[in-house]
Amino acid sequence: MANEELNSGNPKVDIEYRRKKSAEEMRYQVVSFALMIFLTLVAFVAVGYDGFSAWFIIPFILVLAGVQVAFQLYYFMHMSHKGHEAPALFLYSGVFVAFITLLAFMTIIWW
Amino acid sequence: MKADEKFTYETWPAAPEKQTLDGKNKFLGFWLFLGGETVLFATLFATYLALKDSVPVSGEHNLAKDLFEIPLVFMMTMLLLTSSLTSVYAMYHMKNFNFKKMQLWLGITVLLGLAFLGFEIYEFNHYVHEYGHTFTSSAFGTAFYTLVGFHGGHVAFGLAWIITLMFRNAKRGLNLYNAPKFYVASLYWHFIDVVWVFIFTVVYLMGMVG
Numbered sequence: 001m002a003n004e005e006l007n008s009g010n011p012k013v014d015i016e017y018r019r020k021k022s023a024e025e026m027r028y029q030v031v032s033f034a035l036m037i038f039l040t041l042v043a044f045v046a047v048g049y050d051g052f053s054a055w056f057i058i059p060f061i062l063v064l065a066g067v068q069v070a071f072q073l074y075y076f077m078h079m080s081h082k083g084h085e086a087p088a089l090f091l092y093s094g095v096f097v098a099f100i101t102l103l104a105f106m107t108i109i110w111w
Numbered sequence: 112m113k114a115d116e117k118f119t120y121e122t123w124p125a126a127p128e129k130q131t132l133d134g135k136n137k138f139l140g141f142w143l144f145l146g147g148e149t150v151l152f153a154t155l156f157a158t159y160l161a162l163k164d165s166v167p168v169s170g171e172h173n174l175a176k177d178l179f180e181i182p183l184v185f186m187m188t189m190l191l192l193t194s195s196l197t198s199v200y201a202m203y204h205m206k207n208f209n210f211k212k213m214q215l216w217l218g219i220t221v222l223l224g225l226a227f228l229g230f231e232i233y234e235f236n237h238y239v240h241e242y243g244h245t246f247t248s249s250a251f252g253t254a255f256y257t258l259v260g261f262h263g264g265h266v267a268f269g270l271a272w273i274i275t276l277m278f279r280n281a282k283r284g285l286n287l288y289n290a291p292k293f294y295v296a297s298l299y300w301h302f303i304d305v306v307w308v309f310i311f312t313v314v315y316l317m318g319m320v321g
Contacts, residue, residue: 018125019207026203033196040188040311047316048181054320065312069305076199077301083129087142094146098153105157 032075039064115288123208127290134291141295145302152306155261156313159254163318166249173242174251175318184315187230188307191266194223195304198297205293210285213293217277220300224270231263255314262310265303272296 043061046052052060074080079088124130129138166172201216235256238244246256273296280289 015121021125022203022206029196029199029203033192033199036192037189040192043312043316044181044185044188047319057320058317061312061316065308068308072195072301072305072308076195076304077298086139087145090143090146091149094149094153097150098156101150101153102157102160105161109161 029075032071036068036071039068115286118208118286120208123206123285124287125206127206127285127287128294129291131287131291134287134294137291137295141298145298148302148306152258152261152309155254155258156309159258159314162250162254165251165254172249172251173244175314176321178238178242178244179315179318181319183230183234184311187227187234188311190223190227190230191304191307194220194227195301197223198300202294202297205285205290208285213285214277214281217273217293221270221273221277224266224273224300228263228266228270231259231266235260259310259314262303262306265306269296269300269303272299 043064046057046060073091078084079091127134129135164174166174197216197220201213201220204210204212204216244252244255246252276289276292276296280292283289
């Protein structure tokens with residue numbers, strides 16, 4: 001879904017192509033939104049429903065959150081587009097430090 | 112291309128936010144900032160998880176499972192998630208050089224964000240006055256209000272940012288000078304929703320599970 005260098009030299013062709021591209025992207029984004037709403041509902045129902053144990057619910061809703069955030073990053077924040085190599089590096093470096101921090105606080109601090 | 116060049120729908124570039132050097136730098140710098148924000152919120156989440164339900168006298172203080180209720184959190188989640196979609200719409204119209212529709216969708220985003228903030232103020236007020244759960248009542252209270260309050264602060268800042276952009280550029284229309292500004296503000300707004308996804312999961316839902 002590259003959005004760059006779409007110049008064919010013929011403005012009419014370019015406009016048609018871009019219009020098609022943005023309509024396609026909008027479709028992906030609306031589908032992402034529907035999935036995000038669905039994942040949210042599943043997480044709330046899993047917690048509201050009395051039949052599951054905490055050992056199942058907690059990992060389950062954390063995975064749902066992870067999936068939902070991936071949709072947000074790759075479709076809403078356009079990380080699936082070309083030219084997002086540096087943003088991915090910055091973000092994943094942040095995620096790496098975040099992971100270490102959480103691990104430290106939840107384990108060695110109290111042991 | 113110059114930043115103040117006048118455009119039409121036909122001549123507007125496909126990626127206006129990265130057309131100028133200024134735009135490219137804003138884009139890169141802002142993502143670096145978001146990497147830093149990830150670390151900032153991770154430290155607050157880590158502190159919250161380490162201090163969750165740590166109260167001076169158990170039995171006298173309300174714990175996570177006594178405080179949180181599904182309907183309120185669900186409402187807030189839906190408001191913020193929908194506002195993320197409306198800002199996607201705003202950027203769709205920005206790329207199509209439709210300034211009025213972009214402003215309209217940004218306006219809807221702002222309204223949803225304000226509603227979210229209203230619910231959060233109600234929530235905090237409710238905990239403080241009905242449950243005696245305050246910033247200083249326990250380590251749990253401090254960690255909770257710091258994490259959730261910091262997110263709320265980000266929402267308030269994002270709203271002020273978007274409103275300022277809308278007013279400042281109201282008569283200017285779209286050009287390559289302000290397109291990166293709108294784009295970066297919408298990235299910030301999405302990031303606020305990313306953080307909220309973890310807050311509603313880790314703080315509220317896991318809090319209700321126990």
